[in-house]
Amino acid sequence: MLKSAFDNRQFNHIELANGLRILLVQDPNSVKSACSVTFNVGHFNDDKDCHGINHLLEHMLFLGNHKFTEANAFNDFIATHGGSINALTGTEYSSYFYDVASEYEQQALTHLFAMLSKPLFREVLIEKEINAINAEFLLKQKDDLRRLYQVHKETCNPAHPFSQFSVGNQQTFAPFSPLQLKQKLLRIFERYYQPQNACLCLVSQQPLSVSEKLVRQQFSDWPSNNELSEEPLPALYLEHNLGIQINILPLQKARRMILTFALPQQHSHYRSKPLSVLSHILGDEGGGGLLHFFKTKNWATSLSAGGGIEGSTFKDFNINLQLTDEGIKYTDEVITAIFSYIQLIKENGIETWRIEETATLNQLIWDFPEQAKAIDEACHYSQAMFEYPPHHLIAGDYILDKPEVHLVLQMLEFFCPENMRIKTVTPFVKTTHKAKWYHTPYSVQPIAATRMQSFLSGSWRSSFALPKANQYLPPCQPLNPIVNEFVLPKQIIKENGLDIWYGQDDKFKQPKGDCFLSFDCQAVNEGIQLTTAKRLWVALLNEKLNQKYYQANLAGMHFHFYPHQGGFSLQTNGFSANQLEFCSNLLTQIVAHEDFSDSFSQIKAKQSQGLSNSLLNKPINRLFSKLSVIMQQQNNDPSDVAQAMENLTLDDIPVTKEKLLSQFHLEGMMYGNWTPEEAYRISADIKNFRMKYATCARIHRGIADIRRTKAISYQVECQHSDPAVVIYFQAPDASLKNIALTILTEQLLATPFFNQLRTEQQLGYLVGSGYIPYNQHPGIGFYIQSPHHPAKFLIDAIHLFLQQTVENINQFSHLWESLKKGVMKQLMEKDTNLSMKSQRLWMAIGNQDSTFTYSYRMTQTILDIDFYELKAYLTLLVSRQGFGEAILYSAEPHHVPLSVQTEVITDIKSFKSNSLYL
Known part of the structure; x- marks a missing residue:
């Protein structure tokens, strides 16, 4: 193989x-x-x-x-x-x-x-x-x-x-x-x-x-009872199913257009991968590409090429666009531009180097993957065995050893208006039908011959250029020798406002690494207006950086720039060659003045749309989102963020950036295939950068203290009619012992809770529990979403289950040792890839576990806990002695009042302003 x-x-x-x-x-x-x-x-x-x-x-x-x-x-x-x-x-x-x-x-x-x-x-x-x-x-x-x-x-x-x-x-x-x-x-x-x-x-x-x-x-004794014979499948599309426009009215505030081209099956071309080559060209986000052109026209904010349904006899190729309000007015021009770009590819032909570059990128992903969990590996391969012969079973997804230019061009011939389905998904379409089962309003009409012709007569070709060769492909680089002193991350800078850690991976032996830089900024304490502006600034800068470093991302050198409760973070990961310099360049660009005037309205609208759409999430998701807002001091409600977003102007962005950078604490780690000399050199650069700004302490991420005589409750408004409930129990404290007991309690209750309330009582499809720590303070959540029962019924069912479990707790005593072993096994579980290991070590640093022994100490704690301690813990939880309880629910229009006595939260802001924080 x-x-x-x-x-x-x-x-x-x-x-x-x-x-x-x-x-x-x-x-x-x-x-x-x-x-x-x-x-x-x-x-x-x-x-x-x-x-x-x-x-x-x-x-x-x-x-x-x-x-x-x-x-x-x-x-x-x-x-x-x-x-x-x-x-x-x-x-x-x-x-x-x-x-x-x-x-x-x-x-x-x-x-x-x-x-x-x-x-x-x-x-x-x-x-x-x-x-x-x-x-x-x-x-x-x-x-x-x-x-x-x-x-x-x-x-x-x-x-x-x-x-x-x-x-x-x-x-x-x-x-x-x-x-x-x-x-x-x-x-x-x-x-x-x-x-x-x-x-x-x-x-x-x-x-x-x-x-x-x-x-x-x-x-071996599994009997084979019959011969299988299958009737051939008919064509997926008839002639009148192609060359059509489908208009669809969404629930969310979507503005999408999807062009679908119907292609024959692709399994037989797995060694040539013609569609990978086309996706690579059509989806390029650099200058001269389709997406860059659409952004300059303010017609679209994102584009992906290559997805679509696939089967043993068919394959759809999708070009999927997120349109702007302006783009909706110019959909035909958008389509015409896409065909102009397709024509440019046909006229230039497919140079051999493009296929070789795709093959090289595939080889890099294959040689140095972010290895999947064993369960994902098993699932993938059990299906791949139907797709590939045994000798190519492991290689099938990556191998491109039979480059065929004519095959790529042959596939490109299917990219014509007659073979296309246009889907427009916007709130403004007129519809004539309702889809069965999901009641989606839509309409279908054939594309007129004159309109098809107009798609091919565009004059946009001079606006485009095909992607250049990728300059970021990593050089072949030997692995650096391991210095035992750095097998676990070691702090190499500890100064006021700056902590830098460095370590070398001795397990995965890949030419890769991860860099983390986290900024805790004093300004986040100003409140929601500043944190919303921070969110928009990060989105605007990401837009610029994603286009600039699109090819770096393709070549396996990635960056993630994101906001968090204390400020913002920059992470780079992937191939180690040139990554430290890449990270340093990104740091420079974060603080440099950027002109966002060309993209401000687009990105602000995209952010607002995402916040509005979050209100349409299914009830369970909405409840957990509200719970985190209630529990976390620095977390804001999406609807409040959306309101704050509306008031932001372009002038707010540089002001916000200056405020964030005026006082901050910086913590960083590099872990992977770098020498100590490289680490010290880049750390000196970071230190020089840090010295230009004032310092502050780390930002405290407060957790609401709900350990009180009454449970708190909050009713969440949802667009979905299903009642849903989340009941969250906050543990008495965050000691190792209580963390261990909370984890063990959840593990013990998870299976019987699912079996009784989902399988036996049939209260709903979404039924479950989970260990939910907020900033390391332990807790347990139980949830049900039901199409049949009111919220009051679901709350009572959860409480009754917990009460009966306490009364019959001894029935689980025979599972105790295997349960403990299972939890300890998970705690000591090996990292499956370098990024997972880096993330774990970085989290340990964030949690002040500078010896990286948390898993060992937790395992020892669990080992010492006996069944009677868990029994006592669960008894206290159910009677709420020392525990906090939060009940969140979405209800039907005429809901029955809750049967439990609670402190009702009517206004989250008011609740948070009066809360004590752990």
Whole structure:
């Protein structure tokens, strides 16, 4: 199997006698075992009279089998053994994937095989799970992506299964009794859930021979019952589905235009990747490119090229634009400009160096990836086994060893008006139809021949230039020798207002690194007007820098410039060659005077639109957003920020920047493939920069103290009709012991909470819990979003669950040791890539953990906690002795008052001004 010379994983591809194809991965960096199995079946295989049946089957597989009869037995096993589990039903594939603490690898495989070989499909649970799927469907009613997707389905060939409703709901399942649905499920399962129709990937630290023995023991006896024969799929688009304009009315304040070109399947071109080459050219954000042109015209603020739906027989290529209000008036000119640029490519041809550059960029990503988690690796490879032959399974996404100029130009011939679908998504369109299921207003009309002709007769070509060769491709550079003194970051500058740390990576051995610079600015204490102006200044500067360093980003040298509660931060990461100089240049440009007059109105409008759209988020997201505003002293409500944004002018930006830089504390870290000499040299530059400004102390990120006799409550207004609830418990203090107890309590409650309130009581699709620390102060959140029950009912259900859990706590005592082991395993989990390691070390510095021993100390703390201490802790939480409680809810128009006595927050600003802060 072809793999990167820098890949330290080992691979083995085997096929069992029953036809099951297996990829075994020995990954020395993975602390967990992960497995995924993918079947070549999806919603394209739904019964014509029962859309969503494959989605229902995916849900039902978790609800009991002949070996493990209890519903969610597999989920419970994984959750209590340090892992996570999930599944997805796509168009042509369905995948089931999990990770688990490595010592439970064999038991997890036993569960997986039992789930995939003899499911029970109990009729009573079929009825319940339809409610869950219906809740999932209702949850997405106001999701604009889902609503647009449905319009796409209704405007393609109705004979193609893509046009079918994939999710399913009560309406699609209602014509059938539970027994009839069970028969349908069995028929699909027996036909498609066969070993010869499946690919499995197991990622483990174990030697390949051990992994092979495990999977052969488990899956060799899986019987292969039938031969699979598939009817060929019809064309995705009929002639009248192309050369059309589709106008769609969104819920959010979107101003988008998507040009879609219908192409043939691309899997057979994986070694040539013609669309990657075209995406590279069309999506270029530098001077002379499409996006630069649209920005100078004030027609669009962003452009992406290359996405789109894809299947075994079709591929859409999308050019996706975020338009301005001005751009909406000139949509035909925008399209004409795109065709002028396409014509320029055709006239110039595709130079060989462009394909070679794409191949080089692919090779860099392949050789030095940000390695994924084991569960993501497993899921990716189990599907990739259907796409690539075994010898190119690892290389398939990256390899470009057969450059074919004629193939790129051949694909470009599909980029013509007759083969195009224009989607305009704005609040101003006129519509004539409503899409089924999601009720999206839209209209469709053919593009007139004269209009098509006008697209090709534009005079914009002189405004464009094709991208130049990338000057930022990193040179081949050997790894620097490791100095043991710096294997953990060490403080190399400690002065008033300046702390700089430096360390060398000795684990991943990549020519990469991460630099962090964080500014804590005294001016943020002025309030919302300044912090909003700070947000806009950062957005304006990012706009300039993104265009200037677009090619650097492509070549694997990235920067992130972002605001935070204390001020703002600059981070660079990627290849280490020239990165320190890159970071220094960016620092210079942050403080330099910039003229933002050309982009101010565009970026301000984009920021305002994003803030307004946040109000349309689903209720659970809105509640958690409000909770963080209530709890964090320096966090402001998006609606207040939107109001402050409206009043900002161009003159406010330089004033804000000067205020921020007038007094600040600067902390930084560089970690990766740099020598101490390089680190000291760049630190001297940073010190010289720092000395030009006044200093201040670090900004305190206060947390509201809600540990009081009454719970606090706040009703959140939502555009979505589903009632939702978040109940948050603030721990008594932030000691290691209380952090450990809070984490253990949440881990213990997560599975039974989900099983009882989601699976058994069917209160909603979104049901769960989480450990929620605010600036290291521990807490637990419980949440439910329900299409069926009022907020009062959901709050009472959560409180009742907690009360009953305390009363029956001893039923969990047998899980205690494995639960503790799972949490300790997660705490000591190895970093999977260099950036993850750098982020962890940088967070430790921010949390004043200068010895980098937090995980070890926390593990020792957990080790010493016994079950009775957790029992006492949970008892205090439920009775709220020493704990704070916040109840946030969105309610139906005529909601029933809460049954619990609370201190009601009517105005968040007033609450915060009167709060004490930890």
